[in-house]
Amino acid sequence: MSPALSPRWKRLEPDERREQILECAARLFGERPYAEVSTTDIAKEAGVARGLLNHYFGQKRDLYLKVVKRMLLMPGLETSVTMTGTLRERVEKSVEWYLDTVATHGKTYVAVTGMGGIGADPEVERIISEADDVAAVRTLEFLGLKIEVGSDARHRAMIRSYGGLVKATIREWIRGETLSREDAHLLLSEALIVIVRDVFPQLAQQPAPARGEARTPKTGPKR
Amino acid sequence: MSPALSPRWKRLEPDERREQILECAARLFGERPYAEVSTTDIAKEAGVARGLLNHYFGQKRDLYLKVVKRMLLMPGLETSVTMTGTLRERVEKSVEWYLDTVATHGKTYVAVTGMGGIGADPEVERIISEADDVAAVRTLEFLGLKIEVGSDARHRAMIRSYGGLVKATIREWIRGETLSREDAHLLLSEALIVIVRDVFPQLAQQPAPARGEARTPKTGPKR
DNA sequence: TAGCTTGTTGGCGGAGCGTCAACAGCAAGA
DNA sequence: TCTTGCTGTTGACGCTCCGCCAACAAGCTA
Numbered sequence: 395m396s397p398a399l400s401p402r403w404k405r406l407e408p409d410e411r412r413e414q415i416l417e418c419a420a421r422l423f424g425e426r427p428y429a430e431v432s433t434t435d436i437a438k439e440a441g442v443a444r445g446l447l448n449h450y451f452g453q454k455r456d457l458y459l460k461v462v463k464r465m466l467l468m469p470g471l472e473t474s475v476t477m478t479g480t481l482r483e484r485v486e487k488s489v490e491w492y493l494d495t496v497a498t499h500g501k502t503y504v505a506v507t508g509m510g511g512i513g514a515d516p517e518v519e520r521i522i523s524e525a526d527d528v529a530a531v532r533t534l535e536f537l538g539l540k541i542e543v544g545s546d547a548r549h550r551a552m553i554r555s556y557g558g559l560v561k562a563t564i565r566e567w568i569r570g571e572t573l574s575r576e577d578a579h580l581l582l583s584e585a586l587i588v589i590v591r592d593v594f595p596q597l598a599q600q601p602a603p604a605r606g607e608a609r610t611p612k613t614g615p616k617r
Numbered sequence: 618m619s620p621a622l623s624p625r626w627k628r629l630e631p632d633e634r635r636e637q638i639l640e641c642a643a644r645l646f647g648e649r650p651y652a653e654v655s656t657t658d659i660a661k662e663a664g665v666a667r668g669l670l671n672h673y674f675g676q677k678r679d680l681y682l683k684v685v686k687r688m689l690l691m692p693g694l695e696t697s698v699t700m701t702g703t704l705r706e707r708v709e710k711s712v713e714w715y716l717d718t719v720a721t722h723g724k725t726y727v728a729v730t731g732m733g734g735i736g737a738d739p740e741v742e743r744i745i746s747e748a749d750d751v752a753a754v755r756t757l758e759f760l761g762l763k764i765e766v767g768s769d770a771r772h773r774a775m776i777r778s779y780g781g782l783v784k785a786t787i788r789e790w791i792r793g794e795t796l797s798r799e800d801a802h803l804l805l806s807e808a809l810i811v812i813v814r815d816v817f818p819q820l821a822q823q824p825a826p827a828r829g830e831a832r833t834p835k836t837g838p839k840r
Numbered sequence: 841t842a843g844c845t846t847g848t849t850g851g852c853g854g855a856g857c858g859t860c861a862a863c864a865g866c867a868a869g870a
Numbered sequence: 871t872c873t874t875g876c877t878g879t880t881g882a883c884g885c886t887c888c889g890c891c892a893a894c895a896a897g898c899t900a
Binding site: 401432433445449452 | 857858862
Binding site for chain 2: 886887889891894897
């Protein structure tokens with residue numbers, strides 16, 4: 395009689411459903427702080443039972459991790475672009491690209507990279523830190539710097555620190571609107587130039603001490 | 618007989634009790650993320666009933682706010698110190714002072730200023746942002762800069778952005794241990810110098826546009 | 841010692857989250 | 871078309887955490 399009596403819910407492929415939930419979660423996490431987005435909200439937004447979130451992502455924290463990962467997985471710098479020109483030209487091009495990329499992601503980027511996240515969760519920090527590191531390596535590559543491997547770790551740490559400047563500046567630009575894009579571009583370019591040109595050479599001079607103790611390993615490894 | 622049968626709990630002055638609870642809370646918030654510190658933990662740490670936290674601080678969030686405020690209320694820069702010498706000397710002295718101050722607070726500072734906090738809570742952000750602003754103004758004063766009021770807001774925004782670099786660098790130093798104190802000092806000094814010396818003059822040249830629209834206000838303010 | 845002020849306790853009710861057994865969409869076989 | 875089975879999906883149960891509040895008791899005062 396009644397032709398099939400439309401089903402109460404639609405059955406999707408796992409990947410489809412996962413993707414759909416991820417999108418809804420990303421949107422909500424971009425609008426409100428982590429703690430103020432309940433799994434009920436996300437489930438409702440996706441038109442799905444709350445338990446399904448756990449089925450696909452485990453804990454709420456894991457779902458948030460996926461959102462962060464996706465947000466930080468930006469299209470890579472076009473390293474194929476001819477990276478010629480002066481240091482300043484390369485730096486400004488790099489900054490230009492980054493500002494463009496961030497502008498498209500908008501508030502969600504700010505929310506995820508800033509304090510808008512979950513809090514000092516070790517896993518979240520690891521993810522973001524890794525992403526920062528990838529960005530750092532990309533930046534170094536993009537600038538065409540050949541660094542000897544010995545001090546590479548410190549250079550990367552420097553660039554990660556620079557990432558802090560980048561994020562703070564972008565926050566001032568996107569949210570606070572206290573800086574214009576030109577201001578941000580100027581600040582970030584000058585800072586990056588001085589780091590690469592002035593700080594790195596000085597770093598290279600130092601004997602790259604391994605920091606802390608762990609010198610004189612004669613007494614045994616266990617301390 | 619038994620001399621007074623010691624009471625089950627001691628009655629304190631409100632200020633004392635408040636202070637005691639604040640200390641315990643600060644310690645725990647420094648050790649674990651916000652979400653993983655339950656009010657029960659704090660109450661237990663302070664040897665007090667959980668309900669008392671609400672009595673003195675209202676919500677858990679408000680207690681955290683108090684902790685953040687206390688943490689950011691650092692002893693001011695000794696502006697009385699003779700601020701003579703070259704720009705580089707003043708900058709290096711400023712950075713020196715800041716690194717010293719942070720070193721004493723250690724992990725709690727990192728936890729509070731970094732992503733170790735509550736998340737994108739508007740109130741927390743406002744507090745931290747205000748503290749950043751105070752730090753920015755102090756820094757400008759300390760550097761002995763006389764800025765015309767017109768572009769003052771932008772300069773402060775720049776210094777707040779610089780604060781992002783400071784925090785990230787300190788994180789690399791304190792937690793990651795990927796940078797030595799000398800590395801941090803070098804990076805922060807050079808960056809601050811280039812901002813004050815190269816970025817600010819360029820900023821001052823621009824006509825300080827009020828940003829965004831709100832130009833040609835003839836069509837009406839409501840848009 | 842009796843009384844009063846108020847710092848403090850402990851339990852109630854609600855909200856959010858993880859788990860899990862049962863349900864149902866839907867495709868393949870008879 | 872009916873049946874069967876796989877598995878995507880649901881909904882409720884139990885736990886933990888938090889804000890609230892009436893009752894309790896520490897300790898000063900007369």
